[in-house]
Amino acid sequence: MTTPTTLLILGASGDLTSRLLLPAIAQLLKRQPDRALVLHGAGSDDWSDERWQEAVRTAFATVDATDQISRIAGTSYVKADVTDRDALAALIEGVEGSLVIYFALPPAVAEMACEKLVDIPLPEGTVLALEKPFGSDEKSAAALNALVTRIVPENQVFRVDHFLGRSTILNIMGVRFANRLVEPVWSADHVQSVLVRYDESLALENRARYYDKAGALVDMIQSHLLQVLAILAMEQPADLDEIDLRDAMAAALRATRILGDDPVASTRRARYTSGTSDDRPVPSYSDEEGVDPARGTETLAEITCEVDTARWAGVPFTLRSGKALGERCAEIVVTFRPVRHIPGGLTGMPTDGGVLRFSLGPDRIELELNVNGGDDPFALRRDVLSTGLGKGTLLAYTEVLSEILDGDVALSVRGDAAEQCWRIIQPALDAWRSGAVPMQEYPAGSTGPEKWATSQR
Ligand code: NDP
DSSP, rough: OOOOOEEEEEESSSHHIIIIIHHHHHHHHHHHHOOOOEEEESSSSSSOOHHHHHHHHHHHTTTHHHHHGGGGOOOOEEHHHOOOOOHHHHHHHTTSSSSEEEESOOHHHHHHHHHHHHSOOOOTOOEEEEEEEOOSSHHHHHHHHHHHHHSSSSEEEOOGGGGGGOHHHHHHHHHSSOOOTTTOOOOTTEEEEEEEEESSSSSTTTTTTHHHHHHHHHHHHIIIIIIHHHHHSOOOOOOSSTTHEEEEEEEHHHHEEGGGGOHHHEEEEEEEEEETTEEEEOGGGGTTTTOEEEEEEEOOEEEEEOSSTTTTTTTOOOEEESSSOOOEEEEEEEOOOOOOOTTTTTTTSSSSSEEEEEEEEEEEEEEEEEEEEEHHHHHHEEEEEEEEEESSSSSSHHHHHHHHHOOOEEESSHHHHHHHHHHHOOOOOOOOTTTTTTTEEETSSSSSSOOOTTTTH
């Protein structure tokens, strides 16, 4: 058995804990028979230990791991206001061995709890796990970084981005760096455009309290999709560790900006109106419970960026994400430039030189190639080599928790990278707030506004 780590979840009666963290803890225990874990929850709801244990049992059952419950037999729940210094100190007092504090709290509350933590003694090596959104703009993210690093050093801060726990995203690195077929052509000399797309068919699903203040740009692009861009665009790190990998990703983000520094020409936003999605009637976003239509929150966002390096100059990177779309589509599409010349005799010069596509859920890699053959052996057509990547057995949060408990921050978002992600989207936020980019509409269940052919502005 390893030395026990105490995992203290603040906000333990909330949605993230019950839906994502507890099932991940269950899966982790199942996968790691030697893992010794002490689990405590705290939150403002007046839960008894029994109510908490019921929540734990329910979550463990969702991943078929009820047999693991005995391994966290001492788990308990404390009603506490974690913005109260003494209440917070009491939760930490007496913890033996290493400690992980997981902030499953609304962002403003997490920040207040951090302010109180500054002068509370913590066990050596304490790790802080913070959820998105990290700050609300570049300045507030910088202030939060300064605050957090007064509590523990940067290499004990885990800013969670569960996309970085998804094997398909990490797979990009293997495909990029380990294939002679791919590695030499991973640059503007050969790549025409890159699209990172995360379209959901789900609508708001009662998440107005959070989502109406965030919108698609902050909820998905500022965090997850820019991390994907960083992995696609970074230079090859010497090692995939917390220094080299995160240096490479941060450098790529530092070089990234909205194309032409022109948010009016290079960004689009839209909001769903009533329709049918996932076979269910969906009301207009403005009529969803808890939404304040005056806020003008977008449910579909698209920004096109450029990465200002020798490798990527001139290549548009488009990031797009939305809700209540007809088809769930999560993919990374790398389109190669057309070849310079094809021999006379071959007909149908293609508009591109092939496409490499990573699809998420189900996870697949596809290579679209221009081929000839069939009835007319000299006519070019398109064919797809496609392979499933197998259904990953681990939840993204299981990967994330495993890294947090091991104190391995390589796949957590470093403070400066979090600030860069806000810097990149800020011109879009400003232009959207000022009304310079019109809000378009699309019926729920459609492919988006009529004018938006996926890759044409
Ligand atoms: P919830 O509102 O469901 O949960 C937050 C919890 O914190 C609630 O139980 C709340 O109690 C509790 N809380 C609030 N104030 C205090 C306080 N002063 N002291 C103690 N407990 C308090 O939010 P989520 O679980 O959805 O989100 C938590 C974080 O995770 C957010 O940063 C969110 O952005 C992030 N996240 C969430 C995801 C999700 O799918 N839910 C996905 C990815 C990230 P009460 O209800 O009584 O106020």
